[in-house]
Amino acid sequence: MPDHNLPGLGSPAVTAGRPARRRGRWLLVLLALAALGAAVFLRGEIAALLHRPAPPAAPVVAAEPPPALTVAVAAATPRTLARTVVGDGSVVAWQELVIGAEAGGLRVAEVRVEEGDAVRAGQLLVRMDETLLRAVLGQAEAAVAEAQAALRNARQDLARAADLSRTGNAPRQTLELRQAAAEQAEARVASAVARREEVAARLAQARIVAPADGVVSKRSVLPGNVTSAGQEMLRLIRDNRLELDARVPELELAALRPGQPVQVTHGDRAVTGEVRAIAPTVSADTRLGIVHVALPADSGLRPGMFARAAVSPGEAPGLTVPPSAILFRDGRPAVLAVTGDRVALRPVSTGRRSEDAVEITDGLAEGERVVVSGAGFLSDGDRVRLLDR
Known part of the structure; x- marks a missing residue:
């Protein structure tokens, strides 16, 4: 028997519900199509962005060269300079007499001198028992x-x-x-x-006497000592004459002669000596020769002191530059040579000096121009503008 409580298929309620459901389905379809279209659009935009050519790079602007420094220059020119031969060494005795015991087995009874005493030839120095x-x-x-x-x-x-x-x-x-x-x-x-x-x-x-005039430089014996034959007892600076054994480069020795005046300096003290003799040999290790410089009696110097000697044998030509052109780079002298509008750092060797010139012995040719003002602000390869142009 049919259930009268349920609506039939052809009832108005059922008929009214069908169009509402169809509209819902179409709405869902439209939403899906819209989402698909949006996805396709975005995908195309991304691909276009990936394949779009990069914008052209900005043009590189060349850096402007640093401004040129205005400098003064001078040419290396030959001129005559006073020649000075310089050496240094130790102060020594002209002749140091070593006085020893001739007889052995004797006891020293008396020593009549001290170090620094001046003695005369024949004076009793030491007496044995x-x-x-x-x-x-x-x-x-x-x-x-x-x-x-x-x-x-x-x-x-x-x-x-x-x-x-x-x-x-x-x-x-x-x-x-x-x-x-x-x-x-x-x-x-x-x-x-x-x-x-x-x-x-x-x-x-048994009586030790002074063989010559001089000054006692060392005493190595005391009363009570028993001597042996040949034992050193005293040292005597003969005639109290001192000299400086100055070491001089071998190439400078040819300009020196006995009798030439020598300016000897020790700290603030300066005395005038004289070349007494020049050693006949040169050290093979140092290439230095020894020049014996006789010192005056009132020099105030003592054996063992280190002093400097300067000999002026005359004048000689040399290639020179102003002193302001000399720089010191890496611990050695150098100049800034000018070629065109550029400078080049040139290591050099220097020699004689005067108030307004320095001799260049190596590293520079005659006529080459060097920077004499403003060199301290320049480096190798810098551009310059010359005042003499």
């Missing part, structure tokens, strides 16, 4: 006297034997024996005299 030597000398003198007495007796015997032999009262053999005895006595006298002279010489050696 002479007691033993004087006793030995007395024995030697007694032996000489004994030998001389024996010689006189032998000569008398020889004279008597000669007289007897002439008269025939003595045989020839006796005369010959007396002659031999006399000769032996003479030999013993000579030996005794030699022994006495030896002891006297040893006694003289």
